[in-house]
Structure formats: C-alpha cells, structure tokens
Amino acid sequence: MRRSLLFVLLALLPLGLIAAAEVPPALDIPTTEAPTAAPQSLDAERVKRGNAVYDRYCISCHGVEGDGRGYSAPWLDPAPRDFTRGVFKWRSTPSGSLPTNEDLMRTLTVGLFHTNMPSWGVLGERNLRDVVEYLKTFSPAWKEQAPAAPIQIPAEPTNDAVSREKGGEVWTRLACASCHGATGKGDGPSGSTLVDDWGHKILPHDFTRGHYLKCGDRSEDLYRVFMTGMSGTPMPSYAESLSPAEAWSLVHYVQSLVHEEP
Amino acid sequence: MFLAAPFRGVISAVALVLAPALAHALPAFARKTGLACSSCHEVWPRLNDFGQSFRDRGFRLEGGRDAPIEQPGSYWPLAMRTTVGYQWLRQALVATDGGTTTTQTGAFGFTGLDVLSGGTLANKVSYLVTYTPGLTGAGFSQGPQDGDLESAFVGIHDIGGSSWANLRVGKHAIDLPIDEHRSLTLTQGYNVYHFHPQGSAVTYEPGENQTGVEWYGHSDYSRLRYSISVSNENGAPLSGHWVSTPAVWAHLQGTQYVDNDLLAAVTAGVFGMSGWHPTAFQVLTPTEGTAAPVLGTGSSFKAYRRMGAELHLTFLSIVFPLTASAVAFTGSDDAGLIQSGVRDGQFVGGFGELTYTPSLRWTGIVRYEQIRNTQAGSDAAPLATGNLNALTAAIRHTVEMTSRTELAVHLEVSRSAALAADGTAPSTVTGLAGFDFAF
Numbered sequence: 001m002r003r004s005l006l007f008v009l010l011a012l013l014p015l016g017l018i019a020a021a022e023v024p025p026a027l028d029i030p031t032t033e034a035p036t037a038a039p040q041s042l043d044a045e046r047v048k049r050g051n052a053v054y055d056r057y058c059i060s061c062h063g064v065e066g067d068g069r070g071y072s073a074p075w076l077d078p079a080p081r082d083f084t085r086g087v088f089k090w091r092s093t094p095s096g097s098l099p100t101n102e103d104l105m106r107t108l109t110v111g112l113f114h115t116n117m118p119s120w121g122v123l124g125e126r127n128l129r130d131v132v133e134y135l136k137t138f139s140p141a142w143k144e145q146a147p148a149a150p151i152q153i154p155a156e157p158t159n160d161a162v163s164r165e166k167g168g169e170v171w172t173r174l175a176c177a178s179c180h181g182a183t184g185k186g187d188g189p190s191g192s193t194l195v196d197d198w199g200h201k202i203l204p205h206d207f208t209r210g211h212y213l214k215c216g217d218r219s220e221d222l223y224r225v226f227m228t229g230m231s232g233t234p235m236p237s238y239a240e241s242l243s244p245a246e247a248w249s250l251v252h253y254v255q256s257l258v259h260e261e262p
Numbered sequence: 263m264f265l266a267a268p269f270r271g272v273i274s275a276v277a278l279v280l281a282p283a284l285a286h287a288l289p290a291f292a293r294k295t296g297l298a299c300s301s302c303h304e305v306w307p308r309l310n311d312f313g314q315s316f317r318d319r320g321f322r323l324e325g326g327r328d329a330p331i332e333q334p335g336s337y338w339p340l341a342m343r344t345t346v347g348y349q350w351l352r353q354a355l356v357a358t359d360g361g362t363t364t365t366q367t368g369a370f371g372f373t374g375l376d377v378l379s380g381g382t383l384a385n386k387v388s389y390l391v392t393y394t395p396g397l398t399g400a401g402f403s404q405g406p407q408d409g410d411l412e413s414a415f416v417g418i419h420d421i422g423g424s425s426w427a428n429l430r431v432g433k434h435a436i437d438l439p440i441d442e443h444r445s446l447t448l449t450q451g452y453n454v455y456h457f458h459p460q461g462s463a464v465t466y467e468p469g470e471n472q473t474g475v476e477w478y479g480h481s482d483y484s485r486l487r488y489s490i491s492v493s494n495e496n497g498a499p500l501s502g503h504w505v506s507t508p509a510v511w512a513h514l515q516g517t518q519y520v521d522n523d524l525l526a527a528v529t530a531g532v533f534g535m536s537g538w539h540p541t542a543f544q545v546l547t548p549t550e551g552t553a554a555p556v557l558g559t560g561s562s563f564k565a566y567r568r569m570g571a572e573l574h575l576t577f578l579s580i581v582f583p584l585t586a587s588a589v590a591f592t593g594s595d596d597a598g599l600i601q602s603g604v605r606d607g608q609f610v611g612g613f614g615e616l617t618y619t620p621s622l623r624w625t626g627i628v629r630y631e632q633i634r635n636t637q638a639g640s641d642a643a644p645l646a647t648g649n650l651n652a653l654t655a656a657i658r659h660t661v662e663m664t665s666r667t668e669l670a671v672h673l674e675v676s677r678s679a680a681l682a683a684d685g686t687a688p689s690t691v692t693g694l695a696g697f698d699f700a701f
Contacts, residue, residue, distance in 0.1 A: 049579065049581075052579065052582055055622060056582075057300070057301050060297055060301070060665050061297075072296035072665045075296070076296050112325070113325055114325065114326035115325070117325070118323040118324075122311055122312045122315045122484070123311075126519065126521045127579070127581065212326065
C-alpha cells in the first residue's frame with residue numbers, strides 16, 4: 001500500500017497547481033484601444049493554427065469557405081454568419097467598421113444567446129485568438145480596412161425613475177416601437193417584414209422575455225448596440241441622434257420593459 | 263457464498279474480448295445542436311474538453327436552447343451504434359481431452375448494439391438511457407450479450423445556481439480517469455477497471471456502470487471537476503443495509519491549458535473507492551437441495567478498496583492532440599472476502615496510453631496494460647495467478663463525421679495474457695477489421 005500512497009501524492013502535486021490557476025479570461029470591452037491607420041497584417045502562425053480550430057469546431061455551421069453554408073446551416077435559424085462580407089453585428093466600433101480582436105473574443109466566449117452559436121470559452125484563450133485570426137482570411141475587408149477605434153462608453157449614471165422616463169421619451173422620438181413594438185415585444189408594425197443583408201427574415205429583439213441580449217446582458221452591452229448598430233441587420237446605429245446621457249436613459253428604459261426572468 | 267473465482271482476472275479479460283464495451287456517442291446531440299461530432303469528440307467516441315464540458319453541464323450548451331420545447335416537434339433524441347466486420351481470435355493453451363491446444367476463429371459479424379437516448383427533460387434536467395439487447399450474434403457470434411439497460415439516469419444540474427452541485431440518479435458511469443465507454447479500442451478495454459484479487463467475492467467493477475446516485479461538480483469550463491458516486495455493488499447479493507452492499511467512489515480531476523507550441527494541456531487526478539460486502543447470510547434449505555442465502559439478511563461486512571492516480575499530457579494542441587496518459591491503480595480486498603482468505607488480497611496495476619489524432623480523419627492508439635498481484639489473500643494459488651499483460655494498437659479512419667452520422671473504418675490488434683494457477687500464461691491474440699458506425 002505504500003507504493004499506492006506515492007502514486008497519489010505524485011498526482012496531487014500538479015492538481016494543486018491547477019486548482020490555483022484557473023482564471024477565466026478577462027474579456028471586457030476595451031475603451032482605449034489605439035486607432036491604427038493601416039490595415040493590420042495577419043499573424044501567419046495564428047492563422048495556421050486557427051485553421052485547425054475552425055475545421056474541428058466551426059465548419060458545420062460557418063462552412064469550409066466561411067460563407068455560412070456549413071452542412072448544418074439549412075436548418076438553423078438564425079443563419080450562421082457569412083464571414084466573406086466582413087460584416088459583423090457585435091462590435092465596439094462604429095457602424096460599418098470591422099470589430100476589434102477583443103470584440104470577436106467576447107462573441108466567442110460569451111456565445112450568442114438563443115441561437116445555435118454556443119460559447120466557445122472551453123477552448124481557452126490561445127485557441128480562440130488563433131481562430132479569430134483565421135476568420136479574417138475569409139474577407140478582403142480585413143486587408144483593406146484599418147481596425148477602427150472602439151466607441152467611448154461613459155460611466156453609467158443612476159438608474160432611477162427620472163432616467164427611465166427620459167429614456168421613454170427617446171424611445172418614442174426615435175420610433176424604436178416601429179420595429180420593436182410599443183411594449184418592446186418585437187411586434188412593431190414593420191417588424192414582420194424585415195430581412196437582413198443576406199435576405200434572411202429577421203425579427204426585432206423581444207425585450208420583454210428576460211434581459212438577455214444575444215451577446216451579453218450588461219448595461220454596457222445594451223448601450224453599445226444603440227451606438228454601433230448591428231451591421232447586416234435593419235437595427236441601425238443611433239450614434240448621430242443620441243447623446244451619451246440620452247443613450248444611458250434609453251438603456252434604463254429598455255431594461256424596464258422586461259416582464260419575466262428567463 | 264463464494265463464486266469459484268480463482269481466474270476472475272482471466273475471465274474478465276476474455277469477456278471484454280467477447281463483449282467490447284461500446285456506448286456513448288450520440289449523433290442525436292449533433293442533430294439537435296448543429297455542432298459537428300468533432301466539436302465534442304477528439305475522435306468519436308473519445309471526448310475532448312468541449313465534449314466533457316457538454317456532458318458535465320448535463321448535455322447542455324447553456325445558450326437558452328437546451329430545453330426540449332426549444333426543439334422542433336420532429337426531433338427525436340435517439341441514436342444507435344454498432345461495429346460490423348471481421349474478428350480473428352487465437353487463443354493459446356486451451357484445454358481439450360487430448361491436452362492443451364491453440365484455437366483459432368475468424369468470424370464475420372458484429373460487436374453488439376447500443377440503443378441510446380439522451381438529452382434534456384427540462385431546462386436543467388438531463389437524462390440518458392442506454393439499451394444493449396442480448397443478441398445471439400453479438401460479440402462476433404460468441405454468444406448473447408447481457409440484455410440490460412447499460413445506463414438509465416436522470417441528472418439535475420446547477421442546483422442552487424452552482425455548477426459545483428449536480429446530481430445524477432440511476433445507473434450511471436463511474437467517473438474514471440479514461441472512460442471505458444468511450445474507449446478507442448474495441449477488442450480490449452481497461453482490464454484494471456475490472457480486476458479483482460484472486461478468490462475475492464467482490465463484484466464491484468468501476469468499469470461497469472453502477473446503480474446509485476452521483477453527486478458531482480465542475481468549474482465553468484470543467485477544468486476542475488469532482489464526482490462522488492454512492493451505489494450498490496453491481497451484481498452482489500442484496501444485503502441487510504439501508505443501502506445494500508454500499509460502495510463509494512470519488513474522483514477529483516484538474517486540467518491546466520498551457521500557451522505553448524509543444525505542450526498544450528496537463529490533466530491530473532486522484533480517485534479512490536471503498537465498498538462493503540457481506541460475508542454471512544441466513545440460509546434457507548429446500549427439502550431437496552442445498553442451502554441458499556436469503557437476500558436481505560447479509561451481515562459481517564468486510565471492506566475492499568481501490569485507489570490511484572492519473573496524469574495526461576496533451577502535446578501539440580488540444581485541437582489535434584498527441585496525448586500520453588498514465589493511470590496507476592491499486593486494490594485491496596479484506597481477507598474475509600477472499601475464499602480461504604488468510605490475509606488481504608492486494609494488487610497494483612495500470613496502463614500507459616498514447617493517442618494521436620493528427621487530423622479529423624485519422625487516429626492511432628497504443629496501450630500497454632499490466633496488473634500484478636502484490637499479496638495473495640489465500641495460499642490456494644501462487645501469488646502471481648491472474649497477473650496480466652495486455653498490448654493493444656488500433657488505427658481508426660473516420661470516413662464521415664457530420665452533425666448527422668458517424669462512420670469509421672477500424673483496424674486493431676491486441677494480445678493479452680494472464681497467468682494461470684499452473685504457472686502457464688494462456689494468451690489471446692485478437693485482430694479486428696470493421697466499420698464502426700452510429701446514427
């Protein structure tokens with residue numbers, strides 16, 4: 001039995017280290033990424049490794065060519081992203097620009113709620129950074145456009161009745177209800193006729209069913225959506241028509257539309 | 263009370279050849295999620311970390327679409343698996359009237375059939391049922407397999423909102439360093455999961471699914487996980503306890519990813535179990551016949567224990583890994599559990615395994631396993647009786663692995679030999695070539 005004790009001790013050693021070392025990657029939206037003038041060249045090593053990650057985990061939906069036509073795609077709703085156009089919904093960057101690496105990392109770690117795109121956090125930071133680099137090979141946009149600077153998100157003011165009321169006025173002024181419906185149920189008059197850039201029917205977000213956005217459920221995530229829009233969808237950016245204070249009020253108003261917990 | 267079990271090690275080794283442990287790989291999960299099989303399986307049926315996490319979370323992706331009501335009405339969570347092909351078997355030192363001989367069979371056939379259904383019953387409730395019918399032609403015409411539910415459990419997950427608290431109730435797999443149900447070899451399993459000291463009455467084998475409850479937990483990405491199973495000893499006569507013939511298994515396992523071109527991940531773990539088996543029963547003697555124990559009267563419990571440790575090094579990348587695994591295992595059964603036992607029966611065993619999956623199409627595996635008795639419980643047979651060596655090598659070519667079906671061409675050879683009481687070591691050489699498929 002003494003030998004077995006030795007075995008156990010040997011195994012406990014690395015285990016102790018492991019227990020101490022598990023930290024989830026911190027992937028907050030950076031607000032200070034420096035703007036770069038020229039398009040960035042790709043890291044060839046990462047691209048190569050990312051190709052392997054993509055082949056194993058992503059092909060079934062996003063397709064060999066990255067065009068969103070994987071073999072599972074025909075029966076998925078919403079449809080998997082077509083990466084060949086270089087159009088992304090979840091960005092911290094202004095409407096029409098490419099997302100930052102951290103934006104893509106966040107999409108991959110958080111996953112897209114209530115779609116078939118799961119969280120890939122299990123794969124660990126190295127593999128995710130590799131596949132992010134590989135995604136950029138699918139569209140010439142990454143060779144042509146320089147990454148834009150993320151928008152500034154000022155600190156959240158107090159969420160009180162005054163702020164919510166002001167947000168309600170903004171909601172009416174900007175006619176969010178025309179798509180999202182008067183009560184935020186996603187049943188506005190033009191809501192049922194919408195299509196995205198790929199011609200897929202798309203429904204406006206239903207705010208009453210819990211506070212989950214597709215990607216993240218923090219107040220900043222909501223703020224970011226109004227100010228950057230969701231490229232490729234009818235959901236516009238309101239950066240031009242909203243002051244930061246108004247945008248925060250709108251966040252508080254939209255949060256108050258929730259009726260049930262998910 | 264004792265089964266004639268002097269060669270239980272030998273018997274279980276042969277039984278494995280005849281009834282390879284097939285099981286869990288559910289194309290039904292892929293059909294439900296749209297994920298490729300390769301997302302969860304390094305190579306089917308071996309799980310990778312994403313698959314382990316999916317399993318730990320109770321067959322959930324936790325993206326709001328896990329509940330059954332999220333699925334189209336036509337979705338039916340059913341999968342089946344079998345292997346068809348040719349198996350060649352040569353056994354040395356087989357007894358005949360004219361002395362020992364070497365036998366040889368070459369049989370076309372199939373291994374068996376697993377009918378699996380698994381998934382979610384509600385948002386945080388999972389289930390799995392595995393049915394392995396007793397088919398006459400199973401095991402390459404070596405005879406019927408057990409017709410039983412191999413697994414049947416309901417899992418309740420994230421109790422109190424914590425991934426560290428989950429419960430499975432029913433017949434479930436014991437959390438092992440490498441799960442035999444997802445073994446990449448078909449002619450040999452992991453003998454050490456089935457080994458008993460010579461002459462022991464114990465029937466608990468961690469390689470067999472046990473009926474009981476499993477309490478387990480894991481960190482967000484299952485890098486750290488633990489499991490505690492309390493079960494009845496599978497196959498033992500029910501005793502007078504409130505949990506008859508109780509057995510407790512515990513396993514703790516941790517993984518660390520490394521940002522490195524050579525080494526990608528390190529996994530280490532420890533496990534141990536203790537079980538209590540009755541050594542006395544009240545008996546009932548029929549008018550004609552011999553005395554039989556009365557179930558539910560067992561007493562004079564004696565303990566048996568297993569424990570060990572594991573280390574797995576994943577080289578290159580977790581995507582296309584080269585994995586070296588070493589598992590050490592020790593066992594000790596109380597003298598009172600051994601036929602004519604005078605001291606505890608003890609053994610030390612383990613295996614080393616190298617698995618390489620350079621692409622989604624190819625996987626190779628080599629495993630060497632060795633078990634040695636270190637203390638004979640009785641003086642009836644020499645200490646070395648039952649000592650076992652097994653060497654297995656296989657190549658698997660994945661032909662099709664989508665979100666619908668899986669098809670692989672499998673080639674394998676293995677040789678195992680266990681020492682008999684007379685000092686000889688009858689060996690079994692097995693070759694297998696076949697199609698392994700699931701849908």
